[in-house]
Amino acid sequence: MQKPTTDEELRTALIGDRYRILEVVAEHDELRSSEIRDRAKIPEGSKHYQLSMLDSWDLITPVGTQYVGEHETGIPATIYTLTDDGHALLEDS
Numbered sequence: 001m002q003k004p005t006t007d008e009e010l011r012t013a014l015i016g017d018r019y020r021i022l023e024v025v026a027e028h029d030e031l032r033s034s035e036i037r038d039r040a041k042i043p044e045g046s047k048h049y050q051l052s053m054l055d056s057w058d059l060i061t062p063v064g065t066q067y068v069g070e071h072e073t074g075i076p077a078t079i080y081t082l083t084d085d086g087h088a089l090l091e092d093s
Contacts, residue, residue, distance in 0.1 A: 003057045017042045017050050025060055025082050026090050032066055032077040059086035
């Protein structure tokens with residue numbers, strides 16, 4: 001899905017999972033991708049798609065990575081935060 005070009009298109013595209021993701025990240029400032037999935041209650045299979053889309057629309061941005069688990073091995077989780085545009089969108093809602 002391409003980035004919406006009008007405010008109306010953006011609001012229409014930000015229903016359900018996408019809007020909940022923005023709300024959850026706003027409440028916690030920075031969260032790992034798995035925490036976003038759990039707190040926003042989005043399906044595991046759509047997590048990467050939804051986060052990638054919001055990132056490409058400049059509403060969230062990755063700010064780091066963090067290993068999860070006691071041995072800190074494997075693939076690190078990406079940590080996301082809201083962008084200024086993401087904050088502005090939620091304030092206008």
